[in-house]
Amino acid sequence: MSHDHLETHDGDYSHHVVPISKLITTFILLIVLMAATVFASTWHLGDAWYFSVFANLLALGIAVTKALLVISYFMGAKWASNLSKMFIIGGFGWFTTMYFMFLDYGTRQWEPIKGWERDASTALPRFKDLDENPEAQDVGQQPASP
Amino acid sequence: MAHVAKKIPLGEPGAVFEQYEDIHQQNDSYVVGMWAFLVTEVMFFGALFLMYSIYRWKYQPYFWEVHHELDWRLGALNTTILLASSFSMALAVHFAQRTQKTKQLMCLGTTVLCAFGFLVVKGIEWSAKWEHHHIPGPNFHWTEATVPPNVAQLFFSLYFAMTGLHGVHVVVGIIVISVLAILVAKDNVMVKGDYIPTELIGLYWHFVDLVWIFLFPLFYLIPR
């Protein structure tokens, strides 16, 4: 595997040499963004759920920006061949399809739809004296979810 | 046969592996192969991130309480170290492309040093967990009244699984980069004048960095 004509840029086989200045800029940006995400995490806007969502989206947004910087400049994806770009976009995008699973976790609470929501006293199962063992009653209880 | 019109003679073997026609095909194949491998790595860590998301979503307030056990300063230090290592790796690729061997070696050395630094900080963190009995298992000990011990254990299970797997990748990276540096230093035929090995290993190392970029806010900061 030897290669002696590096600077020749012929067609889509070329491998771009990323200039040092761009690498330095990227590195500085990454450090700044890291400081920003640490700083942003100290904010506490309020207890409402949408503040929490906002804060998380902000943190993830910064992380995605950093990731894009690393992929584009450090990994040189900006100058990669179209085929490599297809793998980058396809591969990094495909893992989000696994989040399809959230349809399950998001809608479990709605179930069962009718018939279950009768008066509160009978809505929850009664587990009286399964055995004399009090611990056995705890078997079914989920750790109290928020 | 009708569909075979003309034949081209095979290329000269030697510089190029025999299955390839020319150096461009070979280099392109290696780069595409590396990206395809990184896609599998994305899915590998992706499953863990998915598990994390599900449990975080289910136990958000508890996770927020538990994450105070992790020191964000050490996390930020490690992020800086890893970003610096990634930067020096990018420089190493740059110098490899320009065939500046000494500078390339210095950059590779810096990367390995940074990686060791990362592991040392990680080791400090983990030993603190060991002392506080925060390793999941029968000896797990949790005193905080506001969080059920089982959820705390779940958090630490995820923490050790994800940072542990990332740590394994760092160790692999150290080994691979060291081998590369030695080969470059010895002018081995496999790497002499060829920047592709450096570029491929660089891609891997940047991926390790990428994973940590997400792990840091998700475990050490947990915004609310």
Next chain:
Amino acid sequence: MSAVATQVSHQEKNYLNDENTIKSWLLTKDHKRIAVMYLVAISIFFLAGSIAAGMIRLELVSPRGAFLTNDAYNRTFTAHGVIMIFLFLLVGIPAVFGNFLVPLMIGAKDLAFPRLNLVSLYLFFTGAAFALLALIFGGVDTGWTFYTPYSSMYSNSQVALVLVGAFILGFSSIATGVNFIVTIHKMRAPGMTWFRLPLYIWSHYATSIIIILGTPVVAITLLLVVLERVFHLGVFSPELGGDPVLFQHLFWFYSHPAVYIMILPAMGVVSEVIACFSRNSIFGYKFVAMSSMAIALLGFFVWGHHMFISSQSMYQGLVFSLITFLIAVPSAVKVFNWSLTMYKGSVWLASPMIFALGFMGLFVIGGLTGVYLGSIGTDVHLTGTYFIVAHFHYVMVGGTVMGFLAALHFWWPKMFGKMYNESMAKVSAVLVFIGFNVTFFPQFIVGYLGMPRRYHYYYLNPDFQIWNIASSFGSTVLALGFLLPVIYLTKSLKSGAPAGPNPWGATGLEWEVESPPTKHNFHEIPVVTGLVYDYNSEADEAAWEEEEREMEHVTRGGQH
């Protein structure tokens, strides 16, 4: 049809006799030698899995079991599942015929990464060694699905060892997948554009995409179960507030697409075989090619149909069921296109064609019974019963194994340069078809009656016995059908007639090189100018009649 004319001289070196030391085999980077080593290994694993299957069938003859204890039975069916799925079906066609044919078919000298290919082979051996060690050290009793928390906390068997084995096998699979993808992208011969590729290559491309996107997910999932068993790192543990159903989600996220890893290459084989033996270009080439891609990508969004009754949300169940119905469409497209390929063809019922037609028949039944299971309402009664066992055996054995046998008979002359006993092969094909139906059709009925799968005893309802006896009887016929090829194929290696480069008169680049091919496949890299299915049934028919007439003339002349 010019087999005799282009006889290859026996002095010429081919990939088999190029170097004949053991070392040259063990350290080979030649894709063809690696394929042969895979073939030997998976044949042995198939035999081991079949023995386990035979024990299961024998045991189930009686409602109270014939000779195994509870634990032994559980370990036997798990061994059957693990060996057949991880060591035979997932690697069968891709690793043997994929390795052998992908470079030949696209006009390349080798795969893109021959060393990686060898690494993949040894990873496969390592993983298999772990799995077999686990079976020797007492076996595993979880079933091949390894559902938590049984596998992670309760089972007292060698779960960790088998899972480590499966993890390593996963990486072997990933290495092969990456290799194929890069090879198909970058190593095609000049003129071999995407829509001139053989359909077999398309199906391998789709398979490899599934492998690189799906396998890592199950690898990490199984690794977490190992960590949970060994280091108590409980991510799936309900005691820690974890969700036991999460394991099923992640497991099926891979394992449903894995079904397509097993069946898509078989579909590719059938496309090749049917086109060749009908002497006709494949009907609707682009639709067949694209249906492979559609199956591969849609296949990632149907995993939840394994979990309709697993306490996942009803709403997600409905969505999964809808997508499952839609994935039936590309499979239907394939079957109709194969059938129409024979229209106005010149159908030659050679043994590979009989296997391929058998594939079509069994796959249609397997696919249509899959509709019952993908439909959320009817699945409730049938899942977890023998109905599902019958269904996936129709798809996996009727589909993949038939496809494997079709491929083996089709490309055997290419791989080893020898012809086998054709009439024996036909007998074997018919025996497999009949034995298979007698074995597994009764299981549909007994499943509908309610017999749960993985049952050692069924004395709670002895009415199931008659169907189980029928099934066990069929399995002996099936076993006979599987044993025959071992005999006549082995025999052909010694005493088979030389095959010549193209015994079937097939088109395609792999038929233009010698049988067996030389070490570097091609003396000159071919340039492709058209679709590979360059058949003409009318002309072929005329040529064949001419040949027959001559033969007749010769025989009649001889008699006089």
Next chain:
Amino acid sequence: MNFQLAPDRASNFAGQYDALFYTFSAFAVFFTIAVFVMVVTFVTKYRRGKKANRANPIHHNSLLEAIFMGVPTIIALTMFVFSAKLFVDMRTPPKNSYEVFVIGKQWMWHLQHPNGIRENNELHVPVGQPVKLTMISQDVIHGFFIPDYRVQYQVVPGRYTQLWFTPTKPGKFNLFCTIHCGTQHSEMGGYVYAMEPKDFAEWQATGGNRFKERPKNLADAGKQLYEELLCNNCHMEKDNPRAPSLYGIFQSKRKMTDGTVVEADENYIRESIVNPYNRLNAGYGNQMPIYEYKKQISEEQIRMLLEYIKTLGSAPAPVTTPAPTARGNAAGGQS
């Protein structure tokens, strides 16, 4: 041995389910025959050497492809609508259901009626009354399946799942576990007894409750518990392949798999209950349910069982005293 082709239709879902099932079967048979006819026709008509018109073969036809895709899509979507409706019905119990709580554990079903009646591996239900089962598992995942009712659902640890049906005819029906749950998975089943409402009321009033107040006497309480936990399923009066007899076990000498001989004192018997595989009797495998996990059994209950097992010293039949040397007899109590 009866010759059956279809399970009984014994619940409200059975008719609806079978209608769907047989419609699907009709489509399946139709398409299978269509493909078979097409293949056989082409194979015979265009067999090599047979005279046929082979001129101008077609290799693509967009209209045909559209039909190949369109027709299955339409059929599939129609099927989906009906199938989804059935499933939604199955998941939504009516308000006036009779609730029964189900606990699955390795390897038995505990069922508890609203008035406190408890049953093991048997479920008594009234005909014509919607019954809702609320289910949970104590250890691993199980599957609750009544084929004749066409209902099945998984029973998972850590979360309640539910299932409902209305029995429509009296009788005895199979009940199975469908998720592989360990050694005795295939024996984790029983029967559903559907009874006329009158009979059901009588059953509830009289014999229904097999598990009454615990007796004050420890040994008697132990006997009751012994039956509730179904210990007597395996530990019978005589040794059998599954488990040794417990008659006369107390203070006898037991031979272990590693060859050592242990006296079955109180500590040994307790260990055999909570952690049976620690020291296993020669000749037996790992079949005993482990009662250590999740504290399925309390110390008090172990004490009761122990007292009961002690009373078994005087066996009803002349039991061969386990001798440490003879293998068959020494094969002894992993409790």
